[in-house]
Amino acid sequence: MTPDHPTWHAAELRKQLAEDLARAGHVRSAEWRAAVESVPRQEFIPEFFAKIDRIDGPTLWDPISAERSGDDRWLEVVYEDISHVTQLDGKTTAADVVEAVDGNPTSSSTMPSLVVQMWEDLEVVDGNRVLEIGTGTGYSTALGCHRLGEDNITSVEVDPQVAARAGRALGRAGYRPHLVVGDGEAGSPDRAPYDRIIATCSFRYVPSAWLEQSKPGTIILVTLSGWIGGTGLVKLTVTGDRTAEGQFLPGYVSFMSARAHNPEPAIIxxxxxxxxxxxxxxxxxxxxxxxxxxxxxxxxxxxxxxxxxxxxxxxxxxxxxxxxxxxxxxxxxxxxxxxxxxxxxxxxxxxxxxxxxxxxxxxxxxxxxxxxxxxxxxxxxxxxxxxxxxxxxxxxxxxxxxxxxxxxxxxxxxxxxxx
Structure with missing residues (x-):
């Protein structure tokens, strides 16, 4: 095994992932295929949790990393088309524990097929300025940077620790977009207006600030959800001053809620x-x-x-x-x-x-x-x-x-x- 084997292996896995996503229809353009082949997902999820379902107790989350699993196995799991939980209870990461733990997922890296499909649905063209709500691990942000250039990407993350980890990962991968720590519902007015807005967390309604930071023709892609579990990805086109219209897209897309849109504990x-x-x-x-x-x-x-x-x-x-x-x-x-x-x-x-x-x-x-x-x-x-x-x-x-x-x-x- 040569010293650069992990790097070579990751490149081969990216090519295979891009081929699989193209064959399944998630990647529909050469530009986004090139982004999948180029962006190193392993930089954004060096550690993550694997889910362990149990009949006799709560779900457990097993920490996964190259150190614990070996480079080859870790990379193969990284490039599987699945979502990987990266944070529990708003604080715990896989680097913080040595064995499986209980907890409630609060951040994760979305399955690549959904990430790229959403970018394709956003219909970006060269020069578009994009506001991304939910930086998370930064993988989706990096794909956007590769396609449009880092200066055209503004990404907002509510969790300072998550944002800091994403910033470091983006830097390691060679990208430096405009990153904002704050409530995604408020958008980022300093860089407005935007040509496209994409959210990688769900909302109960479309925040009015996004409309104020748009212009006629801006496309907004957001998952609308609620407290019963009904959910769907909505594609809107801004039609005028704080107005927009559109439809749900086919299929059922479910994201974690923006934290301000989570319910309070139910009172019986x-x-x-x-x-x-x-x-x-x-x-x-x-x-x-x-x-x-x-x-x-x-x-x-x-x-x-x-x-x-x-x-x-x-x-x-x-x-x-x-x-x-x-x-x-x-x-x-x-x-x-x-x-x-x-x-x-x-x-x-x-x-x-x-x-x-x-x-x-x-x-x-x-x-x-x-x-x-x-x-x-x-x-x-x-x-x-x-x-x-x-x-x-x-x-x-x-x-x-x-x-x-x-x-x-x-x-x-x-x-x-x-x-």
Whole structure:
């Protein structure tokens, strides 16, 4: 084995990755293929976590590095088309531990196929100035630098430690874009206006600052998600002063939420104060299965969280709850579900009405859903069918009921984010 074997091996793995992504249709242009072949992903994830699922306990995360696994095996895993978790609980990295640990993922390196596909969907052309929300490891940022030049890339990261690691990795790889530590929702006005905006974390709505830092014709690519799990990648074109419109793209893309868009711990209200139970034709699959039905349910009750307690306990198997103490409790079997509702809003009634409208429209998939952004109002509409307003900053309801049972949301279901 020659001293430069790891470097040679990494170059071969990059070529193979680029070939695989092109064959699968994720890479569609020579420029982005060249970026994949050139950017050394190993510089951005020198250590990361491998997921260990357990039946009898919480998920564990095993630290992976060249030192622990050997250069060849480490590089092969680095260049697999999968996401790699790089941080747990907002602080712990794989370099901080020596054995598998419990934790909640808070940053990761997105699978290359999704990263490049999103860059392709952004439709950049030479000279475009791009605002990236969520620097994360810096790998996506580096791809953008290779394609457009480092001076045209501005990337915002909320976590100072994550941002510092990304800056060092970008420097090692030979790139020096404009890096900002701050809230991605605020964008980066110093470098505005931008021709393109891309987010590698999800939001409940499109931040108004992005519209203010755009111009007519700017393309915005962002994953819209929520607290039930409905999610989709939206491509918007800015049409005027703080206005934009577009549609969800085909497929289901899930990113970790921007931290300001995560819910507070759910407060379980007094379930004995609800109305009597009734039968419902809808089961919990509309809350748990990725697809348009889940997205519609989430649009119907955007302030609600879904908690799955499972069968056999004192609490209902599935609970929808929002901060004003409105709730819907589902219990039963696959053939017979009942719902009990309480609080000022009948959450399950709202879900049933929304799903009925979607079905009446022919049960369209999400790529037909139209998104309109205007000052003070953002809306998702099924053409010829119902529409729903997206939440906006501050519309989170009151946090009444403090002192009751609280459940902290768990967010490791996402395939990954560079944010």
């Amino acid at each position: 209200p007094n379930l004995s104060e609800g109305s009597g139970s009734r039968e419902t034709e809808l089961g919990p699959e509309v809350l748990t299965a990725y697809g348009p039905a889940q997205l519609v349910a989430q649009l119907a009750v955007p302030e609600a969280q879904h908690i799955n307690f499972g069968p056999g306990g004192d609490l209902p198997e599935h609970l929808l709850v929002q901060p004003d103490e409105s709730y819907a409790a589902l219990s039963g079997t696959a053939a017979n579900w009942t719902v009990e509702q309480g609080g000022p809003h009948r959450l399950w009634d709202q879900v049933e009405t929304a799903l009925a409208g979607w079905r009446q429209a022919g049960e369209p998939d999400i790529e037909t859903f139209h998104v309109t952004v205007k000052p003070g109002e953002q809306q998702v509409q099924i053409p010829g069918g119902p529409s729903w307003r997206l939440p906006s900053g501050g519309e989170t309801g009151s946090q009444s009921g403090l002192g009751r049972l609280q459940v902290t949301p768990h967010t490791d279901r996402c395939p990954g984010t560079d944010g």
